[in-house]
Amino acid sequence: MKYILSTLLTLIFINLAFAQTDPKETEYYSPVPPKVTPGVGTAPPSDAVILFDGKNMDQWVMSKDKSACQWILDTKEGSMTVPKGLGGIETKRYFRSCQLHIEWRAPNPPHGQGQDCGNSGVFLQSKYEVQVLDNYTNTTYTNGQAGSIYKQTAPLVNACLKPGDWQTYDIIWNAPKFDIEGKLIQPADITVLQNGILVQNHWVLTGNTPYIGQPKYEAHGALPIALQDHSHPVSYRNIWIREL
Numbered sequence: 001m002k003y004i005l006s007t008l009l010t011l012i013f014i015n016l017a018f019a020q021t022d023p024k025e026t027e028y029y030s031p032v033p034p035k036v037t038p039g040v041g042t043a044p045p046s047d048a049v050i051l052f053d054g055k056n057m058d059q060w061v062m063s064k065d066k067s068a069c070q071w072i073l074d075t076k077e078g079s080m081t082v083p084k085g086l087g088g089i090e091t092k093r094y095f096r097s098c099q100l101h102i103e104w105r106a107p108n109p110p111h112g113q114g115q116d117c118g119n120s121g122v123f124l125q126s127k128y129e130v131q132v133l134d135n136y137t138n139t140t141y142t143n144g145q146a147g148s149i150y151k152q153t154a155p156l157v158n159a160c161l162k163p164g165d166w167q168t169y170d171i172i173w174n175a176p177k178f179d180i181e182g183k184l185i186q187p188a189d190i191t192v193l194q195n196g197i198l199v200q201n202h203w204v205l206t207g208n209t210p211y212i213g214q215p216k217y218e219a220h221g222a223l224p225i226a227l228q229d230h231s232h233p234v235s236y237r238n239i240w241i242r243e244l
Contacts, residue, residue, distance in 0.1 A: 044240040052239040054078025081235040090224035096175040097244040105235040106134035108164025121228035129209040147199035150209040155199035182219030
């Protein structure tokens with residue numbers, strides 16, 4: 001019996017060893033990933049949807065009434081700037097999961113302190129805010145500073161440049177999923193790089209990002225990207241998105 005068992009074990013080991021000698025058994029050739037050409041310098045990749053290239057604001061409307069975007073356009077600089085009190089803007093197109101690139105600039109010289117200093121915000125699906133704020137030296141509650149998921153989590157580090165310098169957010173957004181009855185089946189998660197530095201690492205959101213009260217999820221589908229008017233002349237440029 002011991003001999004038979006030993007022989008069987010030997011055969012098993014031989015078969016396992018033989019099965020692992022052919023590298024082709026762990027290789028596959030389809031499906032083939034689609035070809036995307038990376039952008040050169042600040043140019044977007046070939047499959048990106050251009051949301052703002054500095055020439056016009058045709059991809060945006062005022063959030064309050066869906067009228068034409070009334071922010072201040074500077075075609076020479078290639079930027080658009082928040083005009084105090086006119087309200088936030090949103091994209092005409094609706095999105096779910098995405099890769100979003102956006103560049104922003106806090107005004108210089110800075111004015112105010114805390115939340116009253118270069119404040120704006122980037123909203124994924126109109127409900128989930130990545131905070132925009134001048135935090136080069138300005139301090140505030142940490143889950144409300146630049147790079148935070150507003151009122152949920154602080155950035156891993158403070159990666160802010162000084163006011164007047166252009167800064168970048170590269171955001172990977174996995175949209176929340178709901179069943180046909182509106183029940184949450186998968187929460188949203190987000191990864192954010194600020195100026196090339198990781199500030200949010202696959203953070204799982206507990207809901208939306210309200211100013212007052214606890215976050216919560218309410219069932220929704222695709223929604224616009226929105227930019228906030230917080231009464232500060234924050235500027236934006238070079239905005240593009242890849243749907244995932």
